[in-house]
Amino acid sequence: MSADEKALDLVQGTLYMLILRTLSLEPLHGYGIGVRLEQISQGVFKVNAGSLFPALGRLERDGLVKAEWRVTENGRNAKYYTPTAAGRAALKREIRDWEVQTAAITRILNATASEPA
């Protein structure tokens, strides 16, 4: 397991948020999602098929994304995923929670002994 994947493991559950965020920019198929995540994160996050498809399946089950078969730019059939209204709402919630958490974590990590709690 690579160091990148380890990083993903540490923030369990964030994969869903990242997928939803990626899809909220434009509908993508499975391979496209992986490529886009890698691009945006400048190579920090690599998602393999073994993690990606179960995550997509779960999002679809929970009604956060919907899927339809479309023709790709290369003229092939591929399953494209789009976030649903519920998916967008969930993303908004996750982002807010994430910001609150990371801000708090940052404060803790930057805290020094003299500072009031």
Place this chain on the structure above:
Amino acid sequence: VKFLRRLIAGARAFFQRRRLEEDMDAELRAYLDESIEHRMAAGFSREEAVRAARLELGGVEATKDRVRDIGWETAVLATWQNVSYALRGLRRAPGFALTAIVMIGLGIGANAAIFSIVDAAMLKAIPYRDPQQLVLIRQVLKRGTAEQTYQLGVTWSQLDRWRNEPQIFSGLATFISLRVPVEGPSGAAKQWVSSVSPDLATLLGVQPLLGRPFVAEDAMPNAAVTILSEEYWNAAFRRDPGVLGRTLTVDGQRRTIVGVMPATLAWGVGGRQVVAWLPLDERSQRGRGGFAFVGSIARLRPGLSQESAVADMARAIARVDASVPLDRRYDADLMPLDSRAQFDDMARTRRALTALLAAVGFVFLIACANVANLALARVLDRRREIAVRAALGASRWRLFRQLLTEGVVVVMCGGVCAIAMVFWTARAVPGLVPSQLQLFDANPLTFDRRTLAFCGLGISLAAIVCGVIPALRAVTGEVIAGLESSPRIAGVTSGARRLRVLLQAAQVALTLTLLTGAGLLTASFVRMTSTAPGYDMDRLVAGSLSLPRQRYPGPNAGAPFFDALLARLNAWPGLRATYGPSPYGGFSGRFVAFGHEAERGPGGLLSTFFVEPEYFGVAGITLKSGRLFDAAEAASGAPVGVIDERAAATHWPGQSALGQRFRYNPTAPWVTVVGVAEHIRTRWFTSANGTIQVWVPARLNPLIAVNRQILVRGDGDSSRTLAAINSSIRTIDPEVLLDDAAPVADLYESVFKEPRFFLALMSVFAGLALVTASVGLYGLVSYAVAQRTREIGIRIALGADSNRVTRLVLRDALIPVAIGLAGGTLASWWLSRFLTSLLYGVTPHDPATFALVTTLLVVVATVAAYAPARAATRIDPIATLRAE
């Protein structure tokens, strides 16, 4: 909502799974194509791109599995596949399936049946509202006196006092049970009725099935009403809902039926045999001296513990002006209404039931060990298959689940059979339990949710033992490695063999324990039934007479009748009659020797017989020394008495008891011993301490006036004696009833009902255990022989004769037996002490019993092992060697 959505999505996926599979395949293909395209666009050659893309995609099947696993339907499907696979496997091995199902079924079924008895008798709460608050008020002699535990009735003034202590009691009700003639639709008979204060049902929280409970006005002298018990309503009125308003004649008085109360009310108040309740007019009872001859049930204020209530009562007594001198000698005490643990005979029954539950639990464990062993053998036989599947990529977890399923399926089949069996036979169980056991049973014997839950527990335990152990064994190291060698050559790995030997040894040990228990009970029972009773019960008949109260009002009004009857019976050729209780019974009390009140304390259980001098002759009790009291002493009620040899030896060891004095209860006069008679066996003779007996003049008993017991020695058949008594009564006064008339031998026989019940069940369980363990041993040895076919073949080829081969196999077979015997003997030695109170005339470590059951087990085990050992000698060496 999320849960619901997943449920629906799962169900949809389940029905569209073929389309979804195709979809998934197409998507993964598209992924791969895109990946290749992407790489080629980045300048890789086609081959390189394909290789890198494949590598990146990883295991396609594993990815598919992970996608499938997100839905619950996959788990259901997999379980279903495992189950059908297991069922197919079992169908190919019907011998194993049938043995395992029968064993588990019997184990669980027997446990459920015994548990339902134990649950009703010991575990369930008594069926009243907040039962832990309910107490019986009693008084005991002040602490520090010799008879401090002696219990007396409460006085009315005390009951009034406790009714006015709301800080201690939130309610108090009284009751008294009587046996009187009751005339219902099916004729007149003597029945138990209970007079109760009107608030009793409310206090206990029992609702009427029909009609209403008593109200305060019902306790007026002119309110002739009654409430029926459910059982009498069933028996005499066939549950007729129109019974309200009809009448029932109780003790000569017509009463209107105003309600029907459930059977549960009877339990704490007079017992299950009560047919009807009458309102108790407490004021009419107050003339009878200070004591209230009633039971009193009180409800403690919520939150008050029994200990603090007793302390509060002591303070209340100290506060009150001691105007009633009688009260000052006593302390008030409380006893929980749920007093199932309080009395000696109940404690004995509890112990017996516990022993029975343990025994049937052992049977269950033996069955589990046996089935686990069989299942283990199956797993070992399938080592190659399992190894192949593991090599082809089936995960250990998956193999484990699959192998586990087989054990679970077997256990479930057995469990379902057991539940069905117990459910259909549940009606028969109460009939098999002797009535002595049901006496203190507040709850009816039923197959209810609690028993079902107990079955569930048993099934889970069996599933773990029979499913998990073999499955775990199969997927851990050795078996999976089995692919490398042919099982025929390798033999069974030593770890698995040790496990099997251990399981078999456990069966042997548990069986020995059960056999020892059954053996001890048998020895005890034989001694019990062969003990001479100390009197001659042949042709002896006992009964009790009751005179209609209206026509015989005063305490001595019955004397002319009793004299006339006795004269008539004694004039009958061959009959000899006297008044007095059956030697089987007697009043219970405590023996106190004069001058030894303090140091000896209560002198053990005592049966007091209020008798006439002729009693000894009629009953056939031998006088050992001294004399009987004479007719003059009997007539005047002189304080003289006869005690039995055991009482003499216990209280005046090494000296003559004649001329000594004793008391048979704390309020009785001091009685001088004039004679010592043979010890007799009363109904309590099997209990731990046994009883001692005293015989005193009937006149000393203040309660004996209206109803008397009669004892008649006949010269032929008991029915002829009974007919003679009945016709004599009819001639003198046809309204006098003879009750409970029976040959004394029949009464005596009822002592053995409970021990016989326990012995029978214990023997059945021990027998089951023996058969199960033998079958297990047979299976183990057969398997070992099959495993060693080649080795034995070679030995025969090299010239080993059949005796040698038999010895070789038997020696190995008897290893688990030897281990089991050692463990079982230790366990029995330790466990049998818990049977002590159930044993009569046998010590729990009786060497003869231990030797006998060990021998029995060794013989049976040898027989079970011998058949497969003989089969080994018939192995054809040439065929064996060719087979390789």
